[in-house]
Amino acid sequence: MRNYPLEKVYRLMEPSPIVLVTTFHRGKQNIMTMGFHMMVQHTPPLIGAVIGPWDYSYKALKATRECVIAIPGADLAEKVVDIGNCSGDDIDKFGKFRLTPTEAQHVKAPLIEQCIANIECKVADMRLANRYSLFILKAVKAWANPDRKEQRTLHHQGNGTFKVDGRTIDLRKRMVKWRELVD
Ligand SMILES: Cc1cc2nc3c(=O)[nH]c(=O)nc-3n(C[C@H](O)[C@H](O)[C@H](O)COP(=O)(O)O)c2cc1C
Known part of the structure; x- marks a missing residue:
């Protein structure tokens, strides 16, 4: 992973890819899948993330106020769905899905080595967490892997079907x- 400019984090998230969210709580690393998110501010980058109380990750995020948003490539599609269909309450998802946790710089939640990009986040505001499961996350560091072969992202259609990132219109x-x- 190479440094990715923080002031350009919106370019990773504005296209709304399906993402993975990692947390670290009580000695345990975990991953969940998240489709409900949005950019809220360019600088410092703020991201709105809907993480529901049915998720183990909700407890972890509330307790630690830290997470990593990892952006998977299209080659990880099946894993992305399977990660969102089981809980860290019962299993070690890094082990089960053979994903490699890498140390982040500013948060205890791990980066996912196999992803296109990773964004280290701290909770900036959780006043709407009880009402809407909405966390405002502040990106504090970002990483990208431009050498990764598959750079296309996945976009959830809401029903288990996905569109793969396609043609660019300039x-x-x-x-x-x-x-x-x-630029
Ligand atoms: C494609 C997909 C998108 C999802 N998007 C969200 C989401 O935006 N917010 C959320 O709370 N759960 C979402 N989920 C569900 C969680 O990923 C799921 O509840 C997961 O098991 C939580 O893992 P955890 O209990 O280890 O935290 C999604 C699942 C899938 C398969």
């Missing part, structure tokens, strides 16, 4: 009001 010339976002 409309940068039309971003006349938002020149600072274009």
